[in-house]
Amino acid sequence: MGFREDTRTWLEENCPQSMRRQGPVPSGGITVTNAQPDAREWLTRMAERGWTVPTWPKEYGGGGLSADEYRILAQEMRRINAREPISGHGTTMIGPAVLEFGTEEQCLEYLPPIASGEIKWCQGYSEPGAGSDLANVQMRAVVDGDDYIINGSKLWTSGASEADWIFCLVRTDPDASKHEGISFIVFDMKSPGISITQIDLISGPSDFCQTFCDDVRVPRRHLISKPGNGWTVGKRLLQYERTSIGGASGGHQKVTTIDEHARNYIGVADGKIRDPSYRDRVLRVSMDDAAYQLTVRRTAEEATTSKAPTFMSSFFKLYGTEQNKLRTELLVSLMGTQGFGWTGDQFTPGELGATRGWLRTKANTIEGGTSEVMLNIIAKRILGLPD
Numbered sequence: 001m002g003f004r005e006d007t008r009t010w011l012e013e014n015c016p017q018s019m020r021r022q023g024p025v026p027s028g029g030i031t032v033t034n035a036q037p038d039a040r041e042w043l044t045r046m047a048e049r050g051w052t053v054p055t056w057p058k059e060y061g062g063g064g065l066s067a068d069e070y071r072i073l074a075q076e077m078r079r080i081n082a083r084e085p086i087s088g089h090g091t092t093m094i095g096p097a098v099l100e101f102g103t104e105e106q107c108l109e110y111l112p113p114i115a116s117g118e119i120k121w122c123q124g125y126s127e128p129g130a131g132s133d134l135a136n137v138q139m140r141a142v143v144d145g146d147d148y149i150i151n152g153s154k155l156w157t158s159g160a161s162e163a164d165w166i167f168c169l170v171r172t173d174p175d176a177s178k179h180e181g182i183s184f185i186v187f188d189m190k191s192p193g194i195s196i197t198q199i200d201l202i203s204g205p206s207d208f209c210q211t212f213c214d215d216v217r218v219p220r221r222h223l224i225s226k227p228g229n230g231w232t233v234g235k236r237l238l239q240y241e242r243t244s245i246g247g248a249s250g251g252h253q254k255v256t257t258i259d260e261h262a263r264n265y266i267g268v269a270d271g272k273i274r275d276p277s278y279r280d281r282v283l284r285v286s287m288d289d290a291a292y293q294l295t296v297r298r299t300a301e302e303a304t305t306s307k308a309p310t311f312m313s314s315f316f317k318l319y320g321t322e323q324n325k326l327r328t329e330l331l332v333s334l335m336g337t338q339g340f341g342w343t344g345d346q347f348t349p350g351e352l353g354a355t356r357g358w359l360r361t362k363a364n365t366i367e368g369g370t371s372e373v374m375l376n377i378i379a380k381r382i383l384g385l386p387d
């Protein structure tokens with residue numbers, strides 16, 4: 001049997017029916033423990049085949065698939081509307097960075113628990129004085145025998161209170177230039193000296209945290225790459241993150257199209273969306289979505305020499321997230337007053353999800369680097385404009 005037929009048969013036999021529609025995707029650790037039984041079963045089956053991280057080498061828990069095989073798997077998952085078995089910082093950020101910069105021992109230690117969903121990771125980049133100006137990180141890591149002693153705090157660490165491990169940018173050499181004094185280190189969130197404060201937003205409690213390190217002892221073997229090379233590793237990880245936030249790393253699920261939504265909420269006359277101004281807006285968003293997806297595909301096909309992302313990730317992050325805002329704004333606008341629901345039986349779960357989704361897209365253009373910062377990178381690194 002060929003790869004496509006084999007994949008199709010396996011998915012038909014192994015993807016639970018409840019995983020063939022949109023819904024929550026666990027991101028490792030406790031989120032897997034707390035997931036629905038079908039979601040856990042789906043994750044286990046996919047992980048056994050290495051298909052939670054299909055292109056990673058088999059020895060690290062991956063499926064060892066070629067780019068072509070991966071494309072077929074994605075197509076076949078999309079065909080039955082199969083949900084991703086796992087998402088999160090492990091598979092989309094730290095895993096690819098470790099694959100690229102980690103030693104064999106580090107790959108063997110960190111990657112299999114990501115592939116199996118055992119571990120949930122969080123990201124320790126931002127600090128009170130280091131957001132857009134990320135190279136200003138001040139968290140200190142000082143060598144003490146075989147360990148580093150870490151002091152300082154990280155801000156906006158999403159999901160830190162339920163994460164098992166964290167990856168951090170730390171300052172190992174305060175005398176070196178701003179970028180060269182940074183190193184990249186990972187450690188267990190249960191290490192003595194770590195405390196976490198959850199941050200309340202104007203909308204109430206959130207999963208944002210401030211993570212404090214007070215004399216946290218971390219074995220030196222947890223440093224990824226050389227001391228002082230953290231900026232290089234950290235930037236590459238951001239490229240993976242930005243590609244993912246921009247929706248350019250390949251989701252498999254079918255989503256209800258904006259055209260279908262418009263037809264449901266506005267109605268149809270002569271086979272067309274009833275209201276001409278909405279018809280125009282829906283057409284524009286649909287065309288821009290299609291053009292963007294083709295650009296993403298072309299970029300992937302052109303990247304024959306290296307699988308690593310490039311500065312195009314800044315373009316994906318900028319365009320994908322700004323486009324997300326436009327699409328979700330149009331979506332709630334099409335729903336009329338049904339698009340303003342927060343709770344209550346008069347709204348369907350889909351409507352409540354749409355309102356929350358619309359608000360969440362605002363954060364998309366900030367996390368992983370703001371749209372303004374993406375424009376700066378595009379100006380300098382892609383267009384070659386002077387500083």
Ligand SMILES: Cc1cc2nc3c(=O)[nH]c(=O)nc-3n(C[C@H](O)[C@H](O)[C@H](O)COP(=O)(O)OP(=O)(O)OC[C@H]3O[C@@H](n4cnc5c(N)ncnc54)[C@H](O)[C@@H]3O)c2cc1C
Binds near residue numbers: 133366370
């Ligand atoms: C949903 C969400 C999740 C996040 N999760 C994490 C996480 O898990 N871990 C983590 O470490 N961080 C996380 N962050 C933090 C995020 O990385 C920062 O918020 C982001 O980098 C911006 O930094 P800042 O908030 O300090 O804003 P600032 O850097 O203070 O920027 C404020 C404003 O000034 C603009 N600006 C700043 N510098 C320039 C410039 N040079 N040119 C033009 N405009 C500029 C910015 O665009 C922005 O509009 C998250 C943020 C969000 C929204």
